[in-house]
Amino acid sequence: MTPIAVAFTQNYFVPAATMLRSLLDSSCSDYHVICLLAEDLPLRMRQKLESLDCSRLEVEYRNMSGMVKGVQVEPRYTEAALFRLLLPDLLPEYDQVVYADCDMIIRQDVAELYSNTNLDDNYLGAVYEAPIEGQAERFESLGCNPKEYFNSGFLLMNLKQMREEYVVKKFLEAAKRDDLEFPDQDVLNIVCSGRVFPIEPIYNSIRTFMLPQYRKDFLAQYSESQWHDVQEKGSIHYTGGKPWGLFSVKFGEWWRTYESLPQEIKDEWTPNRKVYGLCRIYRTAPGRWCIDTVQSIYRRMKS
16 A cells, blocks of 8 residues: 555545545555544544545544644644654654645556655655746745755655654754745755655646746746646646635646545535536536636736
8 A cells, every 4th residue: 555644624624535536536556544633533524534435545543733832833824734744753664655735636646656766865755846936036045956946745755764864853943943934845845955856747736837827937947748748637736726715727627526526525514605606617618618718818918
């Protein structure tokens, strides 16, 4: 089984289930899912999550309450964002683990990546961001090479190497800095600088990778063929606006996966009525054409 760690709070239960559904849909492999929780998940939610695919999904739960005491977390983030920093010590039984954010739709075979990637003595495998205007200066202020600053939403983590070098202690010390904009991501970039194995952008296609106005920035980091691969089959990471709250990039893909969930999971929340109504319109051919046309014109005007 391929181990994959996820972190979420109860109000992210449905997005987490949607991401796991996409993980299963993109692979024939079996997965051991380690859920890092800020508080205990009710039994009914555990049973529903495990019912996604009992034959291929083994789920365990870790209550992480109080484990990041002393680390300042901005109000726009939850402490769950920091749990990935503790994984080397939290999972001594594993030499390597995948970490994935719950605001993703997986469209690549994660188990294949896990099995076929040799990290050597690197701490992580990650996707480098393609810096857009104004970002390079911030990355440099952290002591990072702008071309090697990575997004922390999808990681292949070399837990064994990090344990040998006591990296968790370094993470927690770096997390006390007062110049961090993205607490976990900045910390990982600061501490792991120079020890990151670059993986293909299709494994973590962040919002800017998907938008035509940032194509030039993408091509300064990656190739034309990688751009097309990202559009067609990249795992979508909804950095910025979330598709369950507004009309975001690759909106239809998230709702398509959500609709395939068992009804008992969908019963755990009430979708935003306006957004869900837009989703139903978007599922029709005329509706999709109208919305995509308006969106395309809007993006061309912005670029």
